[in-house]
Amino acid sequence: MELGKPNLEAFADTLIALGQQDRDLLVVTSDSRGSGKLAPFAQTLPDQIVEVGIAEQNLVGISAGLAAAGKKVFAVSPACFLTARSLEQIKNDVAYSDQPVRLVGISAGVSYGALGSTHHSLHDFAALRAIHNLAIVAPADNFETQAAITAAYHAGRPVYLRFGKKPMPHLHAEGTPFEIGRAIPLATGSDVTLIATGETVAPALQASQILGMQGVSAGVLSMHTIKPLDTAALLDVAQRSKAVITVEEHSVYGGLGEACAAVLIQHGIRTAFKIVAIPDEYTVTGSQAEIFAHYGITPEGLASTARHCSNSS
Amino acid sequence: MTELELRLKSVQYRKTILRIIHRAQAGHTGGSLSCTDILNVLYNHVMDVSPENFDDPNRDRYIQSKGHSVEALYTVLADRGFYPVEALDTLNQYQSHFIGHPTRKVNGIEQNTGALGHGLSVAVGLALAAKQDGRPYRVFTLLGDGELTEGSSWEASMTAAHYRLDNLVVIVDRNGLQITGPTEQVVALESLEDKFLAFGYAVRSCDGNDIAALVRMFEQVPFEPGKPNLILAQTVKGKGVSFIENQIKWHHRVPTDDELARALAELEQAERELKVMA
Ligand SMILES: Cc1ncc(C[n+]2csc(CCOP(=O)(O)OP(=O)(O)O)c2C)c(N)n1
Numbered sequence: 257m258e259l260g261k262p263n264l265e266a267f268a269d270t271l272i273a274l275g276q277q278d279r280d281l282l283v284v285t286s287d288s289r290g291s292g293k294l295a296p297f298a299q300t301l302p303d304q305i306v307e308v309g310i311a312e313q314n315l316v317g318i319s320a321g322l323a324a325a326g327k328k329v330f331a332v333s334p335a336c337f338l339t340a341r342s343l344e345q346i347k348n349d350v351a352y353s354d355q356p357v358r359l360v361g362i363s364a365g366v367s368y369g370a371l372g373s374t375h376h377s378l379h380d381f382a383a384l385r386a387i388h389n390l391a392i393v394a395p396a397d398n399f400e401t402q403a404a405i406t407a408a409y410h411a412g413r414p415v416y417l418r419f420g421k422k423p424m425p426h427l428h429a430e431g432t433p434f435e436i437g438r439a440i441p442l443a444t445g446s447d448v449t450l451i452a453t454g455e456t457v458a459p460a461l462q463a464s465q466i467l468g469m470q471g472v473s474a475g476v477l478s479m480h481t482i483k484p485l486d487t488a489a490l491l492d493v494a495q496r497s498k499a500v501i502t503v504e505e506h507s508v509y510g511g512l513g514e515a516c517a518a519v520l521i522q523h524g525i526r527t528a529f530k531i532v533a534i535p536d537e538y539t540v541t542g543s544q545a546e547i548f549a550h551y552g553i554t555p556e557g558l559a560s561t562a563r564h565c566s567n568s569s
Numbered sequence: 570m571t572e573l574e575l576r577l578k579s580v581q582y583r584k585t586i587l588r589i590i591h592r593a594q595a596g597h598t599g600g601s602l603s604c605t606d607i608l609n610v611l612y613n614h615v616m617d618v619s620p621e622n623f624d625d626p627n628r629d630r631y632i633q634s635k636g637h638s639v640e641a642l643y644t645v646l647a648d649r650g651f652y653p654v655e656a657l658d659t660l661n662q663y664q665s666h667f668i669g670h671p672t673r674k675v676n677g678i679e680q681n682t683g684a685l686g687h688g689l690s691v692a693v694g695l696a697l698a699a700k701q702d703g704r705p706y707r708v709f710t711l712l713g714d715g716e717l718t719e720g721s722s723w724e725a726s727m728t729a730a731h732y733r734l735d736n737l738v739v740i741v742d743r744n745g746l747q748i749t750g751p752t753e754q755v756v757a758l759e760s761l762e763d764k765f766l767a768f769g770y771a772v773r774s775c776d777g778n779d780i781a782a783l784v785r786m787f788e789q790v791p792f793e794p795g796k797p798n799l800i801l802a803q804t805v806k807g808k809g810v811s812f813i814e815n816q817i818k819w820h821h822r823v824p825t826d827d828e829l830a831r832a833l834a835e836l837e838q839a840e841r842e843l844k845v846m847a
């Protein structure tokens with residue numbers, strides 16, 4: 257797989273392109289323009305960036321006000337602070353009041369590695385899934401990021417997007433159809449399907465290749481949208497393969513895995529099923545890669561989990 | 570400890586801070602160097618806290634709200650005997666407790682911080698409990714200046730004044746810089762003194778990189794009975810290394826091999842000069 261740039265940079269480039277065409281597009285930051293790779297945006301479009309200081313609650317409230325006045329707002333802050341500190345502003349000022357703010361959580365999941373749990377967002381899917389009127393999107397590669405940002409810009413409704421800061425391999429061909437709420441199949445398999453989201457899609461795809469060489473037929477679905485969940489795609493792969501594994505850079509609680517499990521059970525589908533995510537414990541310390549490896553979110557780790565799961569099915 | 574001994578310690582601390590950041594290839598260099606002297610004076614002169622009394626409910630408390638400057642705190646705690654300084658070689662490594670923000674997994678640390686705008690509220694809680702239980706301890710907390718835009722700081726301030734917490738000492742590391750640039754250009758803070766006075770603090774200002782000034786300042790606490798104490802510590806971000814001082818990019822830049830060597834050479838020169846005076 258050819259390595260692209262960090263999704264963070266794909267996002268920042270996309271915003272410049274969109275902002276140049278629409279003077280009403282505003283980026284709102286909370287001392288986060290550097291972390292958001294938005295210095296070039298600020299240089300190119302200095303009148304289209306609003307700085308609120310280190311004040312994430314304020315960031316979301318002000319964004320809601322700007323959106324109410326017709327601005328096309330991207331509120332950008334580390335995912336950890338944006339979705340914990342500002343949760344009530346997201347719930348009331350954005351989602352409940354139906355102000356079309358695009359909330360962008362940067363350096364999501366465990367991207368901040370050894371900066372520790374204050375800087376991790378392993379709760380954001382869970383917390384935000386329980387809020388009505390908010391789409392949740394975790395793009396996997398540069399293509400999905402650019403497509404998701406563009407879709408969120410046109411959506412005209414509240415959207416939360418989150419991604420990391422490590423370079424990501426290209427997973428999709430340019431021109432692949434993209435729609436919020438519509439999963440993208442990357443491989444089909446009859447033994448097991450890995451349903452992954454965000455930065456775990458790449459190791460899931462590599463795992464499927466390892467499994468293929470071992471004679472296990474493994475499919476991969478990029479479930480970039482956590483909500484609304486693509487239940488049709490989920491039910492389809494669950495009926496076509498003997499086991500389903502979900503993979504996410506999030507707590508095992510309340511994320512992609514439990515969302516999929518609820519759909520399958522309620523449709524009477526009792527397939528072999530396993531959630532691979534960050535367990536409910538004091539998260540091991542280390543870099544994002546070390547944390548992924550510790551919890552088996554690697555090509556080898558996922559292949560081994562998938563083998564187990566499809567054997568026991 | 571004499572003033573000269575404390576000054577010598579600050580130079581040695583700065584060397585350790587740069588070494589561990591360089592070794593870990595990550596860290597918040599500027600903010601750690603700006604608050605080194607404050608932590609030095611607190612832990613070696615002002616606060617009644619040590620590895621021996623860390624279980625004593627009457628020990629003084631320190632809450633570092635600007636958690637990102639953890640390298641300074643780790644360095645001072647090592648010197649105070651909470652753990653060997655060699656433990657800091659594991660900074661940011663897989664499974665190390667020494668990560669990029671303070672956690673209670675590390676001996677000597679009272680509270681997990683790192684998300685800005687939390688420390689003052691926790692410190693108010695600790696100070697209020699001391700008042701309720703008639704305990705003699707004092708609570709010290711260090712805030713960044715950029716951090717002050719978090720509204721929670723001001724909510725906590727109102728509570729502190731309301732409960733007349735003169736056992737609370739809030740220190741603002743007024744280095745004038747945050748990540749994006751100078752605080753006054755990002756979101757203007759001034760007049761900070763007027764703001765804190767209006768919120769009910771007894772406010773004092775001093776050179777936060779001057780050991781003698783800090784010692785004198787802390788000796789005057791409580792400044793006014795019945796009022797929380799606030800020290801505007803006028804500091805230089807990156808203090809002690811010429812090419813790091815006052816440079817925005819050094820917020821979380823890591824020194825290269827060459828920069829480390831040059832920085833250590835400057836600090837060793839300062840160390841020699843102090844030793845001559847001793
Ligand atoms: C709630 C929260 N928002 C954002 C950050 C990211 N962050 C870390 S340090 C920093 C700048 C801090 O500036 P200041 O308070 O002035 O600290 P100093 O200059 O002493 O380093 C920011 C925005 C954070 N740690 N917590």
Ligand SMILES: [Mg+2]
Pocket residue numbers: 713714715742743744745746747
């Ligand atoms: Mg500052």
